[in-house]
Amino acid sequence: MILPSVHITSDQQILWQHGFVKLNETIVTTWAVMIAMTLGSALITRKLATERTISRWQSALEMIVTGIEGQIVEVGLNEPRKYLAFLGTLFLFIGTCSVCIVLPGFTPPTGSLSTTAALALCVFIAVPLFGIREQGIGGYLKTYIKPTPIMLPFNIIGELSRTLALAVRLFGNMMSGVMIVGILLTITPFIFPIVMTLLGLLTGSVQAYIFSILAAVYIAAATRVAKPKPAAEAHPEPSAA
Amino acid sequence: MDSATLVAVVSIITAGITTGFGCMGPALGEGRSVASAMTSLAQQPDAAPTITRTLFVGLAMIESTAIYTFVVSMILIFANPFWNHFLSQAGGK
Numbered sequence: 001m002i003l004p005s006v007h008i009t010s011d012q013q014i015l016w017q018h019g020f021v022k023l024n025e026t027i028v029t030t031w032a033v034m035i036a037m038t039l040g041s042a043l044i045t046r047k048l049a050t051e052r053t054i055s056r057w058q059s060a061l062e063m064i065v066t067g068i069e070g071q072i073v074e075v076g077l078n079e080p081r082k083y084l085a086f087l088g089t090l091f092l093f094i095g096t097c098s099v100c101i102v103l104p105g106f107t108p109p110t111g112s113l114s115t116t117a118a119l120a121l122c123v124f125i126a127v128p129l130f131g132i133r134e135q136g137i138g139g140y141l142k143t144y145i146k147p148t149p150i151m152l153p154f155n156i157i158g159e160l161s162r163t164l165a166l167a168v169r170l171f172g173n174m175m176s177g178v179m180i181v182g183i184l185l186t187i188t189p190f191i192f193p194i195v196m197t198l199l200g201l202l203t204g205s206v207q208a209y210i211f212s213i214l215a216a217v218y219i220a221a222a223t224r225v226a227k228p229k230p231a232a233e234a235h236p237e238p239s240a241a
Numbered sequence: 242m243d244s245a246t247l248v249a250v251v252s253i254i255t256a257g258i259t260t261g262f263g264c265m266g267p268a269l270g271e272g273r274s275v276a277s278a279m280t281s282l283a284q285q286p287d288a289a290p291t292i293t294r295t296l297f298v299g300l301a302m303i304e305s306t307a308i309y310t311f312v313v314s315m316i317l318i319f320a321n322p323f324w325n326h327f328l329s330q331a332g333g334k
Contacts, residue, residue, distance in 0.1 A: 074291075074294075165305055168305070168308065168309060168312060169301070169304075169305040169308055171312070172305070172308030172309070172311055172312045173304075173308060175312075175315070176308070176311055179315070206297060206301065207301065209297070210297070210298060210301040213298060214298075
């Protein structure tokens with residue numbers, strides 16, 4: 001029942017083993033992507049310029065950063081710099097993993113449930129952290145009983161289920177892309193796997209965007225409730241004057 | 242029919258039915274959402290970036306239920322715990 005050449009996740013490909021320490025393909029590809037991104041950015045930002053002649057790599061990075069900032073503001077977070085590090089990292093890491101599918105022999109680490117579960121857990125921990133930083137512990141805990149106190153178990157279950165949904169959505173999309181190309185390569189090796197790889201690029205980029213936008217929406221929902229009070233205080237003034 | 246054969250037959254049939262039925266609902270839902278997105282694009286072409294972005298986010302949410310059924314099918318075919326149990330028993334003999 002198990003096709004020997006098709007692995008469901010790259011966790012099962014063990015590249016090196018010494019005693020009980022196993023180095024599987026997921027770890028190797030994750031570290032390779034991390035090192036490539038960090039080295040590339042360090043090389044580009046060595047000499048940042050603000051005058052007329054800006055190198056094209058710096059312009060490209062600026063475009064990416066301002067684009068992500070604009071998206072964060074559109075979701076409803078009015079101070080994007082606070083959240084840019086976390087949300088930008090999510091988008092860039094998942095996006096780079098998806099785009100690197102075109103390199104031969106590369107299996108995206110997001111095609112393994114371990115990586116996507118780790119990313120979803122980061123979002124699960126980050127949402128209360130940002131919420132408590134904005135509203136204080138009492139204010140954040142009050143959002144759980146927000147419509148009525150009866151909704152408390154449903155809010156908690158909703159938090160857990162949307163974390164699980166984030167992990168499984170990203171895992172399913174990336175794993176299906178890899179698996180379809182793998183199976184097609186044993187059937188029609190020439191043009192069709194390339195078309196499916198292109199489709200995998202598209203869905204991978206869309207999933208990177210979806211993951212970070214959903215994380216931004218959850219953070220906005222957790223930090224949003226304190227905002228309407230200044231507007232309500234500003235309104236009585238014209239009537240008093 | 243012994244239990245190993247029964248597990249294999251039921252797993253294979255269930256894997257096929259899971260993906261088959263599981264993709265009908267999301268496909269219908271996505272069709273409706275794209276249709277209403279095109280209607281609103283025709284009515285307000287200058288809101289196109291917002292509409293397109295919201296359309297893609299909504300499509301990804303609908304797609305995720307189809308992905309859940311796909312993952313279950315894959316588990317039944319490639320990482321089936323009941324089948325692995327029988328394999329380990331047969332290997333042990």
